[in-house]
Amino acid sequence: MARKARRARYHLSLLDAHSLPKGELYQWANPDKMHYKELADRVSFFKKTKEGEKTMTDIIELYAAKRAKEAVQKTAQARNIELAKDLLSEGETIERTVRLSKLSEAEVRELASKLTA
Structure with missing residues (x-):
């Protein structure tokens, strides 16, 4: 689980917000419209698969417990x-x-x- 969380953070770190036109950073609702294939693939995994959904749920629960x-x-x-x-x-x-x-x-x-x- 920790490895998946690190991979998720790594893939999210690939995003360079300054290279995107204003407003395109928040195209998270539909990964198919994202400009970076690597990031779109990871977001799609987390949004469209049961395993990805469980991973994100686990990460959110860990974060909530820490807070x-x-x-x-x-x-x-x-x-x-x-x-x-x-x-x-x-x-x-x-x-x-x-x-x-x-x-x-x-x-x-x-x-x-x-x-x-």
Whole structure:
């Protein structure tokens, strides 16, 4: 599956958007109208075959899972920062704030210096 994804990205990288007249880059609805045979063949594979459809579905699902994981991590980091700010503003020690917020000591010290500045 990973090999197919790399091949798909390679074939898509063959497209030089600057060499196409304006508007022709988006002829993806019908691969038969595309100007680059290699790219048209790959797009046709992904659009017109069950195997290609499954490959693209797998790629999209992997991408969605990666984005969801990144969103969860970003949200958790933001929550931890807010918790640390609250703890520090209430006079909690750096050590206890590090333990409770799951942030590094350097991050907590930086937040503390910003709060006192």
